[in-house]
Amino acid sequence: MTTLTGDPEVRLGAFDEWMGAWSPSTPRDPGELTAWQLDRAWRQAETFGQGNPFYRDRLRPPPQRDAEAYRALGVTTKQDVVEDCADHPPYGSRTVVDTADIRMVVHTSGTSGQGMAVYALDSADLEAIVRTEAVGFLWAGIREGTGVLLTLPIGMTAAGLWYSSALRAIGANVFSVGPYPTERKVELLRQFQPEVVVGTPTYLQRLAVACEDAGLPPETSSVKTLIVAGQAFSLPWALAIETRWGATLYEQYGCTERAIAWTCPGGVVKGDSLGALHFPAESGYYEVIDPDSSEPVGHGEIGELVITPFGADASPLIRYATGDRVRWMAPGACPCGRPLAGIAAGEVERYDDMMKIRGVNVWPASFDRAVFAVETVSDYRGRVWVDDDGNERVEIRAEGEGDHDALAEAVSASVHRVAGLRVEVKIEPAGTLAREVPEGFVKIKRFQVETLR
């Protein structure tokens, strides 16, 4: 006889909705919580500095234990992890867990061109990430029996696997439609009547158009909650998609390296602004630093997100620099009043995504702000290229309702005002851009830079 000791289902236990926490001993005061998180991060740094082959030579924890000394430990980069995985395949020297204890393996998509980083999870790590992801689904009102249309494909990338595990741990009814064509997804939406749809912002627009094409106007569908991840958006975009679906919008920020943040109850639109994405209390020690000075930024300021994840012991990380450009929100700054720090919703960008157009540094988000500020414009695509005469040209294809000439003029004026650039604008009939969206969880860049130099 063989007794198998594989993984039991993750049991979630009692949930503290205010703190986004699972343990009653987790501090509730913001100052005490930060100190508790920092202390836990230090203990990890000490453990890995002594025993982990990857960190043994990198970490020299000093005797003092404050935030400044912690910053002085330096960062781990994507390049470090990718090289470690390449030098010690397949998991890297950081991963010291016995293969018999691995319960999940995820890797980064490799779309950055840097190669893939691989992460193994043991059962404790799996429980930790499921609890972290469950926080946001619970905040979005998902409970036992809630129908969820999960449009992310489930492969070896983290998002689909972790969402699916967390939703099933809650007891939601998951309709995992990721691999199917959009038309089939609409049929399944009609058949199973889910209350929640999870996908990228652009894919939710694609699905809305497909619903309309199939004679199922999204606002008349069963869907009451939308959860998006993977792409920046603006307040006008959020309001428009909520109206289109007749639903409340929530957002998740997440990366494979376990920096995770979620919209709090009530949705992402808080009055006349987008609220915060909060870091669940027990998920890690989060820092937002100025990438030049490495000093922490103040509330409302922009910097790079750095994460020391908790409950990631099989493939540990200390101060992983995400490359994500975020706006820091201090504890209590979100209109909900939660004592949890976070980042501004809708605004996460990659530092890699900065464009240089006619010698000017431009962030894709400034185009988002400019274009979506024009009423009725629901989506756009931008292209930068060099014409035969050597001129750098910027073209925006936007879609919206109303007179095309007037819309084009309004978009052009708005981009000039916000980004300081003259652009050519072409207005497309509604639904054109959505129909061009490929299937699946593709992190679509609205802007393509074809300039080669």
Ligand SMILES: [Zn+2]
């Ligand atoms: Zn909040």
